[in-house]
Amino acid sequence: MKKGVLLVNLGTPDSPGTGDVRKYLREFLMDGRVIDIPYIPRWLLVNLIIAPFRGPKSAKEYQKLWEDRGSPLKFYGEDLQAAVQDQLGSEYKVVLAMRYQSPSIEAGLQELKSAKVNSIKVIPLFPQYASATTGSVIEEVMRNVGQWQVIPKLEIVDQFVDNDLFLDTFVENAQEMMKEHDYDHFLFSYHGLPERQIYKAGISKCQLGSCCEHYGEANKYCYRAQCFETTRLLADRLGLKKEQVTTAFQSRLGKDPWIQPYTEDKLKELAEQGHKKVLAFSPAFVADCLETTLEVGETYQEEFIEAGGERWDLVPSLNTEQKWIECVTEMSRH
Numbered sequence: 001m002k003k004g005v006l007l008v009n010l011g012t013p014d015s016p017g018t019g020d021v022r023k024y025l026r027e028f029l030m031d032g033r034v035i036d037i038p039y040i041p042r043w044l045l046v047n048l049i050i051a052p053f054r055g056p057k058s059a060k061e062y063q064k065l066w067e068d069r070g071s072p073l074k075f076y077g078e079d080l081q082a083a084v085q086d087q088l089g090s091e092y093k094v095v096l097a098m099r100y101q102s103p104s105i106e107a108g109l110q111e112l113k114s115a116k117v118n119s120i121k122v123i124p125l126f127p128q129y130a131s132a133t134t135g136s137v138i139e140e141v142m143r144n145v146g147q148w149q150v151i152p153k154l155e156i157v158d159q160f161v162d163n164d165l166f167l168d169t170f171v172e173n174a175q176e177m178m179k180e181h182d183y184d185h186f187l188f189s190y191h192g193l194p195e196r197q198i199y200k201a202g203i204s205k206c207q208l209g210s211c212c213e214h215y216g217e218a219n220k221y222c223y224r225a226q227c228f229e230t231t232r233l234l235a236d237r238l239g240l241k242k243e244q245v246t247t248a249f250q251s252r253l254g255k256d257p258w259i260q261p262y263t264e265d266k267l268k269e270l271a272e273q274g275h276k277k278v279l280a281f282s283p284a285f286v287a288d289c290l291e292t293t294l295e296v297g298e299t300y301q302e303e304f305i306e307a308g309g310e311r312w313d314l315v316p317s318l319n320t321e322q323k324w325i326e327c328v329t330e331m332s333r334h
């Protein structure tokens with residue numbers, strides 16, 4: 001019997017047309033782990049405000065991002081799946097799924113079932129655990145396999161912030177950039193989360209302050225602490241000094257407070273302090289997507305230059321780097 005591997009990323013629209021983008025936003029944002037408010041207000045917010053108004057704006061962004069092969073988040077996922085399958089050989093069946101849109105987790109699990117696997121390793125492709133991402137993937141996997149007559153043995157990789165191969169891939173990509181330019185500051189920008197999602201996780205009474213700079217068993221699943229830990233591990237490997245490094249959070253949606261500091265504030269502060277050349281990292285994502293290429297790579301670059309900076313570069317994402325393929329291959333073995 002084969003061993004199954006289910007790689008899962010967030011998801012992306014089927015096309016960059018407004019209709020498909022709205023459909024994607026509706027499915028994504030109606031997930032109660034993503035917008036964690038009661039169903040009726042969530043439905044009204046998503047269907048009457050976000051999808052109609054944000055849909056066309058997001059579609060324009062997706063049109064800029066789109067390549068011949070489609071959305072990078074998806075085609076890099078497909079390339080990763082093929083490479084990991086190749087590494088693991090016929091003893092394993094490796095499948096890619098997306099939490100939202102296609103290919104669905106349900107279809108991915110059916111593919112594994114048809115291949116008669118007797119165990120499944122689930123790898124949500126999010127380095128840090130958050131209920132909105134990894135938690136949602138796990139819930140959807142359990143909802144599906146829970147209906148099977150024979151429930152396979154399941155193993156879940158719930159975070160991999162301290163995985164050496166994951167860290168080393170980012171380090172090598174950064175070192176390539178650092179050979180070319182003498183950066184005077186290093187900004188690590190992570191996807192943000194509403195503050196209440198950290199409090200709701202109830203982890204060691206997180207105060208959303210300096211507590212998150214210490215990482216250990218007690219706050220292992222605090223998303224904010226995992227982000228600070230990712231920065232620390234990458235900065236140590238790159239030999240950066242504490243004062244050269246900033247951790248910040250991007251992509252706030254709505255009026256509720258999200259975890260701070262916000263990247264937009266920090267980049268202006270850096271420019272005001274006289275920093276001229278910033279190297280930006282996006283280590284909450286393992287492939288190019290809207291949040292890396294456009295938000296960090298373009299929007300923040302423009303804002304930094306406008307604020308007086310001279311150079312802002314983004315460390316390339318992991319995409320199909322050989323070390324990253326090795327990393328996922330190692331995580332897949334069971």
Ligand SMILES: C=CC1=C(C)c2cc3[nH]c(cc4nc(cc5[nH]c(cc1n2)c(C)c5CCC(=O)O)C(CCC(=O)O)=C4C)c(C)c3C=C
Binds near residue numbers: 010035
């Ligand atoms: C309440 C809203 C959101 C939460 C919470 C959230 C958490 C979260 N998301 C990612 C990863 C990705 N998000 C992406 C896009 C994206 N995220 C939100 C909202 C929330 N995310 C929106 C509205 C969008 C779409 C952006 C737009 O339409 O302008 C993506 C990119 C997908 C792509 O196709 O490129 C990723 C990846 C994480 C890791 C996370 C929590 C930690």
Ligand SMILES: [Fe+2]
Binds near residue numbers: 191
């Ligand atoms: Fe998001």
Ligand SMILES: [Fe+2]
Binds near residue numbers: 205206209210212213
């Ligand atoms: Fe904390």
